Amino acid sequence: MDIQDQLHDQLSRRTFLGQTSAGLGTIALASLLNPTNLFGGSPGENPAVGKPHFPPKVKRIIYLFQSGAPSQLELYDYKPKLETMWGQDLPESVRKGQRLTGMTAGQSRFPLAASKYKFAQYGPGQMWISELLPNISRLAGDLTFVRSLHTEAINHDPAVTFFQTGSQQAGRPSFGSWVSYGLGSDNQNLPAFVVLLSKGRDGDQPLYAKLWSNGFLPSVHQGVVFRSGPDPVYYLNNPPGIDKTSRRRMLDYLGKLHQEQFRHVLDPEINNRMAQYEMAYRMQTSVPETLDISKEPDYIFDMYGPESRKPGTFAANCLLARKLIEKDVKFVQLYHQGWDQHGNLPNDIKIQTKSVDQPSAALVMDLKQRGLLDDTLVIWGGEFGRGAYSQGKLTRDNYGRDHHPRAFTIWMAGAGVKKGLVYGETDDFGYNVIKEPVHVHDFQATVLHLLGIDHEKLTFKSQGRRYRLTDVHGNVIKPLLA
Numbered sequence: 001m002d003i004q005d006q007l008h009d010q011l012s013r014r015t016f017l018g019q020t021s022a023g024l025g026t027i028a029l030a031s032l033l034n035p036t037n038l039f040g041g042s043p044g045e046n047p048a049v050g051k052p053h054f055p056p057k058v059k060r061i062i063y064l065f066q067s068g069a070p071s072q073l074e075l076y077d078y079k080p081k082l083e084t085m086w087g088q089d090l091p092e093s094v095r096k097g098q099r100l101t102g103m104t105a106g107q108s109r110f111p112l113a114a115s116k117y118k119f120a121q122y123g124p125g126q127m128w129i130s131e132l133l134p135n136i137s138r139l140a141g142d143l144t145f146v147r148s149l150h151t152e153a154i155n156h157d158p159a160v161t162f163f164q165t166g167s168q169q170a171g172r173p174s175f176g177s178w179v180s181y182g183l184g185s186d187n188q189n190l191p192a193f194v195v196l197l198s199k200g201r202d203g204d205q206p207l208y209a210k211l212w213s214n215g216f217l218p219s220v221h222q223g224v225v226f227r228s229g230p231d232p233v234y235y236l237n238n239p240p241g242i243d244k245t246s247r248r249r250m251l252d253y254l255g256k257l258h259q260e261q262f263r264h265v266l267d268p269e270i271n272n273r274m275a276q277y278e279m280a281y282r283m284q285t286s287v288p289e290t291l292d293i294s295k296e297p298d299y300i301f302d303m304y305g306p307e308s309r310k311p312g313t314f315a316a317n318c319l320l321a322r323k324l325i326e327k328d329v330k331f332v333q334l335y336h337q338g339w340d341q342h343g344n345l346p347n348d349i350k351i352q353t354k355s356v357d358q359p360s361a362a363l364v365m366d367l368k369q370r371g372l373l374d375d376t377l378v379i380w381g382g383e384f385g386r387g388a389y390s391q392g393k394l395t396r397d398n399y400g401r402d403h404h405p406r407a408f409t410i411w412m413a414g415a416g417v418k419k420g421l422v423y424g425e426t427d428d429f430g431y432n433v434i435k436e437p438v439h440v441h442d443f444q445a446t447v448l449h450l451l452g453i454d455h456e457k458l459t460f461k462s463q464g465r466r467y468r469l470t471d472v473h474g475n476v477i478k479p480l481l482a
Contacts, residue, residue, distance in 0.1 A: 052183065052452025057416030057482070059186075059375040060325045061179065061447065062332045064318070064360060067160060068205050068339030071386035071401050072409040073430050074115045074349050077147055078128035081428035082114035082388060090389045094431050101154055103342060103391060104402040110389035112429070113399045116346040125420040132353040135361035142364060142373075144417040144480060148424020148433040151384055151405045151440045156205045156340065159383035159405065163440055164211045166469040173215035173460070175444065176331035178469045179451060180221040182458045186328035190290065191224040193331045194324055196317040200338025200352045207335050216462035219269060223333060226291065226320070228312030233287060290327055293319060303366060305358040315359035322366050325376055339382055342391050343400035364413045373414045377450060381410025388429040407433045410443075416450040418482050441474035449476045 073079060090110040104110070118131045123140025136143075153159035158168035165172040173181070176193035185192035195212045212223025226233060242250075258270050296319070301308050308315040314336045321332045336356060341348045360380060367373040385408025386401035393399075407426045413419075425435035445455040448469065455474055459466040 053454040053457055054452050056450065056452030057375075058377045058414070058447075058450040058452075060328070060330055060332070060377070061176075061451070062321045062325060062334070062363070062376060062378045063175070064334050064336065064356075064363075064378065064380045065160075065163075066339050066356070066380065066382040067207060067335050067337045068156065068341070069159075069382040069384050069386060069403060069408070070339045070352075071115075071341065071345065071349060072147070072407075073386060073388065073401070074117055074345070075130045075133060075353070076128070076145060076409040076411070077407075077426060077430045078119040078130075079114070079388070079426075079428060079430045082112050082430075085112050086114055087111050087394060090429065090431070094427065094429055096432075098406065099154060101403050104387075104389075107391075111394045112388055113390040113394055113401070116397065117350075123420050125422055127420075127422055130353075132350060133357045135357045139361050139364055139413065141420045142368070142413050144412045144419065145409060145422045146411070146424055146438050146443070146477075146480070147407075147409045147422060147426060148435065148437050149381070149385075149408050149410055149440070149443065150433055150437060153384065154403055154405050156383060156403075157208075159403075160205075160207075160211060163383050165213075165215070166441065166444060166471055170208075170210045171213075171215055172467065173217045173221070173469070174212050174223060174333075175447075175469065176212060176223050176333055177214045177217050177221040178448075178458060179331045179453075181217050181460070182448075182453050183330060183451065186330060190287070190324070190327055190329050192329065193221065193223040194329050194333070195223040195225045196320060196332065196334045197225065197227070198312060198314040198317050198334065198336045200314070200336060200355050201348070204337040205340050207337065211335070212333060216467070217460055223331075226287070228316070290323055291320060293323070300366070304362040307355065308359065308362075314355055315362075318359040318363040319366075322363060322370075322372070325367075325372060326370075341386075341400060342402060344398055345386075345400050346397060367414065375415045377412060377414040377416060377447070379410065379412050379447070382408070384408050385430075388431050404431070406431060412480075416482055417480050421480070423477070423480055436479070438477055439473065441470045442477055445470050445474035446477045446480060450481070 073082070088111065090112055095110070115130070119128045120131070120137070121127060122129050122137045123143075125140065127140045127143070127145060129137045129140065151159060151162060153162045153168050161170060162168045164174050176195075180192035183192070193212070197207065212225070214220075214222035224233060261270055293316075300319070304315045304319050307313040308319050310316055314334070317334050321334060324332050338352050364373065364378055367376055367378070384403055384405040387404040391400040391402045407430060423436055424433060424438060426432060427434050448455045448458065455468060455470045455476075459468045461467075
């Protein structure tokens with residue numbers, strides 16, 4: 001047997017895989033650390049999924065999620081019928097035996113409660129908007145209202161999880177993670193998916209990391225929470241005694257160890273982990289620069305309101321959202337707690353709207369004056385709505401509203417949607433959708449469509465099944481599209 005045959009015999013399948021995996025691991029790692037170098041890809045291209053399925057109308061999303069469920073009956077869905085029938089029971093012909101939560105299922109009566117606050121019509125579309133939202137009202141011509149959203153979830157945790165992940169059960173990738181996976185990042189020094197948290201009042205429904213989790217997607221796509229204070233991202237800063245040069249040397253050696261480990265086990269999460277370390281290293285410079293608002297002019301703070309100078313408030317986070325999308329962060333998710341108002345609703349919602357009205361409107365105006373609203377979509381809304389009848393005792397100045405998944409309102413502003421449009425309609429009690437219903441999966445499919453993504457094609461195989469954000473449902477609501 002000649003030397004060539006001996007070498008051929010020695011090069012078994014196991015040896016071949018072992019020797020070539022190191023090279024494959026190096027290529028995979030390089031693609032994560034600098035995707036623009038892999039296979040001639042362009043910035044923002046995700047080699048695993050590819051470019052958008054068709055030309056997008058939206059490049060970036062800012063999602064102002066109002067956790068706890070704002071009452072559409074106090075804000076956006078004017079129902080004079082509730083005033084004429086004040087205190088009378090909700091007709092059974094309207095309720096139709098629909099499911100109630102345990103908080104009101106035991107009530108002997110369901111007295112109808114009209115909003116304490118006045119409504120007026122604004123903009124060319126003559127949108128009804130509450131006096132609680134004077135700043136948002138002035139933007140009516142730029143807004144797109146959907147008054148016919150509905151969901152199956154009747155309690156907060158499954159309802160928020162459903163909106164953010166497409167499933168009521170935990171474990172699925174979040175909306176922002178799907179977008180990161182499908183479209184990649186346009187800024188290699190910042191995450192594609194950033195989360196900002198604020199609170200209107202204490203004691204409201206909690207939020208969990210599962211809402212911005214990557215689920216079964218590669219971990220590089222998980223949402224990164226930016227917090228207020230000197231350490232906006234946990235464990236980002238170097239510990240005492242470690243400088244930037246030492247950190248760089250440590251990462252270089254760690255990269256070699258990870259490549260060696262990948263060569264033996266071929267686990268792609270090894271490379272994902274290394275990519276996160278490298279991103280954290282770059283973020284040590286990019287994050288402080290991005291979150292520094294000290295150079296913002298006074299008129300910007302005046303636009304967003306006095307709380308915009310207080311880190312961690314909704315107003316400050318709206319300002320940071322604008323700065324993040326200026327840096328080409330693709331998906332910015334704001335969660336604002338405080339909307340779970342089962343009792344004392346008239347007082348609590350007045351406090352809550354005061355904290356969100358001015359900064360929400362300012363964000364839209366700020367984006368518009370900078371030309372960023374032309375390719376950015378802003379979304380404002382919660383996980384479900386509030387019912388037409390009072391929970392507990394009813395007086396003119398004090399009442400509460402229970403959860404209501406049958407019909408509620410969100411609004412959008414910016415690229416890809418028709419301005420000044422009111423889509424969908426509810427009955428005289430705001431209880432059931434009677435025209436142009438929009439399911440949560442329809443909403444998700446529509447937003448993905450605006451990003452250039454076919455929701456049925458953005459899939460990931462896990463445990464033998466292909467999953468997607470919209471599960472096996474969802475239709476693009478074409479009348480909403482500009």
